[in-house]
Amino acid sequence: MEKVAITVVGAGAVGLAVAFELSRSCQNIILLEKNDSFGQETSSRNSEVIHAGIYYPEGSLKARFCVQGRSLLYEFLDRYTLPYKRCGKYIMASEESEIRLLEILKKQAEKNGVTDLVFKSKNELEKALPGIKGVGALFSPSTGIFDTHKFMVKLESLIREKGVIVSYHSELISLKPDKDSYQVAVRDKNGETFEFSSRTVINCGGLYSDHIARMAGIDIDKAGYRLKYAKGEYFQFSGKYKGLFSSLLYPAISLESKSLGIHTVLDLQGKAKAGPNIHYVDNIDYEVDGSHREEFYLAVKRYLPGMKPEELAPDMAGIRPKLQGPGDDFRDFIIQEEKGKGLPALINLIGIESPGLTSCLAIAKYVRKLLD
Ligand SMILES: Cc1cc2nc3c(=O)[nH]c(=O)nc-3n(C[C@H](O)[C@H](O)[C@H](O)COP(=O)(O)OP(=O)(O)OC[C@H]3O[C@@H](n4cnc5c(N)ncnc54)[C@H](O)[C@@H]3O)c2cc1C
DSSP, rough: OOOOEEEEESSHHHHHHHHHHHHTTTTEEEEEEESSSSSSSGSSSSSEEEOOOSSSOTOOHHHHHHHHHHHHHHHHHHTTTTOOOOOOEEEEEGGGGGGGHHHHHHHHHHHHHHHHHEEHEEEEEHHHSTTTOOEEEETTTOOOOOOHHHHHEEEEEEEEHTTOOESSSSSEEEEETTTTTEEEEEEEETTTTEEEEEEEEEEGGGHHHHHHHHEEEEEEHTTTTTOOEEEEEEEEEEEGTTSSSSSSSOOOOOTOSSSSOOOEEETTTEEEEOOOOEESSSSSOOOOOOHHHHHHHHHTTTOTTTTGGGGEEEEEEEEEEEEEEETTOOOOOOEEEEGGGGGEEEEEEEEOOOTTHHHHHHHHHHHHHHOO
16 A cells, blocks of 8 residues: 555645645655645635734634734745735724723733734724724734735645645545554545555544544544534625725624624725624535625624615625534634544644634644644
8 A cells, every 4th residue: 555654634724834834844745635626615715814813812722823823924925925915904893882892802912912902093093994983993903914815826836846745636535543554545536536554644624624533533522523614604895895995894892702793804906895794504505695784784884884785795605614603612723633542643623713824824833843
């Protein structure tokens, strides 16, 4: 049987970043992806925001990797002259009672090492964002947006240069521990299977990462690995709003909130959209439900009072691979070497929801340390 040193499963931003990091010091790596190309799932269905690291509990992997990953990502984008904008974001208080939430967010951010947030008064807001209504805001200058597709194109080309075998149409269907390695079975697009043995396996399977852990024999309920799917839809603003604002606008939320709230994101061309909302779903489908327009309209109207519902049109959706269900407490990323479960050199990455994109280069460094 053919032997490889490391198998990375999943060519989303995280799998690509992990393969990139490992390819700097290891040989004989294969990256398996069931789709016909990289980044066809959550990594291309998101807000493309480089988060500052404000909201997550101090010391959590989400807080640490977001702050560290943000710097690494800006460095990477500069190094390879990839497009991004450090556009900043305003967390808006629409009424006086929300100012208290901003103060709590600022304190939390400082605990996480995000020390550049500044309060903006109503007057300052009026000057900076004409036409936008708010009684105050917290401004995060280090928040940005980037072109995730170009980022992944670059990672893919860098890992190929380093000799990583990138295998598309290759779905992992079985993973069995076997002495000091794993037997890996893969199905190609013609339904044919091939097998090889791999000393190390790194599960970056996104929405399917819990199934992959189960393939290796892990009881995912006992381990707390079972994912729940939380869909997030976007509605785009009509062309009239293009260029109206140049920073992102987020609502003030409490730290217990399950998402960052419907916000206004921009792409690098200045087109604005609102989203994502959050609805738990049983299946993966990316349809946007037009009847959710009202939910978006009510959220946006708080800071854009002149907006009309018909100026919002269904756009796209993504699905968060969440460890917490509705009403559950905070759950952190799981990034775990499974020696304790009798599966050495299997690393599971589960629940890599937001800020997974911002964090991916930091996550990759952490994975490499787990292998040392
Ligand atoms: C609505 C929404 C908005 C978001 N906004 C942001 C944001 O603004 N900023 C931010 O930092 N993060 C954001 N995120 C989070 C971010 O998008 C994810 O954390 C990140 O994309 C996860 O990347 P990934 O590589 O782990 O997963 P994916 O991109 O899902 O990649 C996993 C890959 O594994 C492959 N795979 C699965 N099973 C198998 C198998 N058996 N065999 C072979 N291949 C397999 C899949 O096909 C897929 O390509 C958002 C997420 C959502 C849903």
